Amino acid sequence: MPELPEVETVRRGLSPAMEGAVIAQAQVNRPNLRWPFPENMAARLTGTRVLALRRRSKYLLADLDSGETLLVHLGMSGRMTVSGDPLGQFAHDHPAAQKHDHVVFDMTNGARITFNDPRRFGAMDLLDTATANQHKLLSVLGPEPLGNDFHEDYLVQAFKGRNTPVKSALLDQGIIAGLGNIYVCEVLFRSQVSPRRKAGQISASRVAGLVPVIRDVLTDAIKAGGSSLKDFRQADGNLGYFQHSFDVYGREGDPCKRDGCSGIIDRITQSGRSTFFCGKCQR
Numbered sequence: 696m697p698e699l700p701e702v703e704t705v706r707r708g709l710s711p712a713m714e715g716a717v718i719a720q721a722q723v724n725r726p727n728l729r730w731p732f733p734e735n736m737a738a739r740l741t742g743t744r745v746l747a748l749r750r751r752s753k754y755l756l757a758d759l760d761s762g763e764t765l766l767v768h769l770g771m772s773g774r775m776t777v778s779g780d781p782l783g784q785f786a787h788d789h790p791a792a793q794k795h796d797h798v799v800f801d802m803t804n805g806a807r808i809t810f811n812d813p814r815r816f817g818a819m820d821l822l823d824t825a826t827a828n829q830h831k832l833l834s835v836l837g838p839e840p841l842g843n844d845f846h847e848d849y850l851v852q853a854f855k856g857r858n859t860p861v862k863s864a865l866l867d868q869g870i871i872a873g874l875g876n877i878y879v880c881e882v883l884f885r886s887q888v889s890p891r892r893k894a895g896q897i898s899a900s901r902v903a904g905l906v907p908v909i910r911d912v913l914t915d916a917i918k919a920g921g922s923s924l925k926d927f928r929q930a931d932g933n934l935g936y937f938q939h940s941f942d943v944y945g946r947e948g949d950p951c952k953r954d955g956c957s958g959i960i961d962r963i964t965q966s967g968r969s970t971f972f973c974g975k976c977q978r
């Protein structure tokens with residue numbers, strides 16, 4: 696499931712093909728993904744220029760010169776592929792249409808952007824740009840972990856009196872936008888904080904210490920995604936899925952990677968999600 700760094704990698708991969716370009720033709724091959732597409736989506740997109748491609752949490756937001764913003768969510772299995780040769784950057788010829796190619800944009804610069812989603816948990820919607828932040832999916836989101844509104848004082852306040860495990864508090868999209876299961880496990884491991892500890896019972900200095908670690912973990916992953924973009928000309932044009940090694944996630948039964956720690960990585964279930972951690976050095 697794509698998390699914030701993967702979505703940011705998709706945004707950076709799409710940006711040279713989309714920003715400033717006009718959607719010459721939008722092709723919509725089915726009435727819905729997770730939810731029905733907005734009415735006349737293909738017609739409302741065709742002929743519009745993409746002014747900017749932004750990201751909020753795990754949503755891509757393409758601001759169009761029509762005054763609307765296209766919201767894209769990749770869901771569980773959604774993939775964006777760029778083919779064609781805009782600006783000489785994309786060596787791929789347009790591949791034959793694949794099963795599950797649900798939405799295809801042909802840009803005036805020659806790029807083709809394909810949204811493929813076998814499980815159809817993805818979503819697209821069209822919002823008025825002026826009021827996009829009030830959309831039901833966006834209005835509930837807390838600050839961006841890499842933005843200025845997310846800082847030490849904010850997190851200390853947000854955790855105050857909270858009786859939920861810190862793992863659940865960090866996954867709460869109203870507290871921090873876009874942090875998912877994998878990266879929360881990595882953050883708690885790097886911070887040596889037990890995922891079971893109650894958010895409100897962690898000292899202010901330890902809570903404050905989570906903030907730079909959250910930024911580092913996400914920035915490292917985005918960097919790994921950036922290197923994968925350099926290679927995707929040789930690959931298949933799929934954006935946002937890259938090899939990334941984790942320190943703790945998915946390592947149940949393996950030795951802890953922390954220097955001097957002899958612990959073994961454990962897995963427990965919290966709020967229905969797997970948590971990987973070292974019971975020896977995470978307290």
Ligand SMILES: [Zn+2]
Binds near residue numbers: 952957958959974975
């Ligand atoms: Zn350990």
